[in-house]
Amino acid sequence: MTTTQTPVAGTTLRTATGREATRWVAEHCGRARWLTASTVLTTVAGAALQVVPVLLLGRVVDGVVGGEPRSILLTVGVLMVGAALLGAAASAASTYLIGKLGAELLARLREEAVRAVLGMPSARVEQVGRGDVLSRVGDDVAVLSKGIRTAIPTVFSAGVLVAIATIGMFGLDWRLGLAGAGALPAYALALRWYLPRSAPLYREQRVAQADRAQALISGLNGIDTVRAYRMEDSVREKVTSESWRVRDLGVEVFRFFGRFVGRE
Incomplete structure (x- = not known):
């Protein structure tokens, strides 16, 4: 098994x-x-x-x-x-x-x-x-x-x-x-504000996508165990939760980029 x-x-x-x-x-x-x-x-x-x-x-x-x-x-x-x-x-x-x-x-x-x-x-x-x-x-x-x-x-x-x-x-x-x-100093200041703050956010997004992939792979690789212990709902909830997390971070990344454009 x-x-x-x-x-x-x-x-x-x-x-x-x-x-x-x-x-x-x-x-x-x-x-x-x-x-x-x-x-x-x-x-x-x-x-x-x-x-x-x-x-x-x-x-x-x-x-x-x-x-x-x-x-x-x-x-x-x-x-x-x-x-x-x-x-x-x-x-x-x-x-x-x-x-x-x-x-x-x-x-x-x-x-x-x-x-x-x-x-x-x-x-x-x-x-x-x-x-x-x-x-x-x-x-x-x-x-x-x-x-x-x-x-x-x-x-x-x-x-x-x-x-x-x-x-x-x-x-x-x-x-x-x-x-x-x-206008060049304004662009430089906007980049100086954006880059240090955006890197952790993009990194968190990549981690969230890795967690979502891990949840999918774990459920598929252990499908026999999941069915034997009737864990389908918990695995489905885990995948759904990670997917919503990826979506929310994607929205946050887009919103943060919009703030950067507004500063230019």
Whole structure:
């Protein structure tokens, strides 16, 4: 007869620190130098080309006020359209390359995670619980995959665009540059408030998902014991309770992120 396995309270697999994660990403990006370099170059080019039409628009205004020939204005207009099209193409290429680079990193991460689990002593697996192990190679990787496909390209491209736009404003007039850069401290303060407070909340969410997986696996593996002792209701209540806990934490994470957006 199969029995259920309950993990020892307070024992979970260690979570990598931010410094360790950064070191791992930098190391693996170094192994794909050409792809990393292409990603950075296309991102910078796309951001720079998106700023060019704005600068040329100022040139058009100055030309109209100064009474310059229409041929010059037409040339500037063609350059604006060309820069916009090239910027769109570079941005699309940047998004594709970021996704490709992220997919490679994700594949290596998944391989290393599976290798680490397979090399882990069975006693350690039983100690931390199979739910924690499965959530690390399942739910955690799924979250990373979603972030690589959506969040990382957007944040990286936006960051480069902000940097280039700020430099461009300083090139036009130092007072305009100061006005544009005046918003940067507010973003920095918002991040300083958000990051230290959000990390424990996300970590708690991951633990809750591991507990839910453990409750499901324990019930399935010990189904004969559960039926023999008529524990179906208690197991069902345990799974339901853990599922509601995951849902409540998900709502809390979303609400906290909304507060962060409101501070920007």
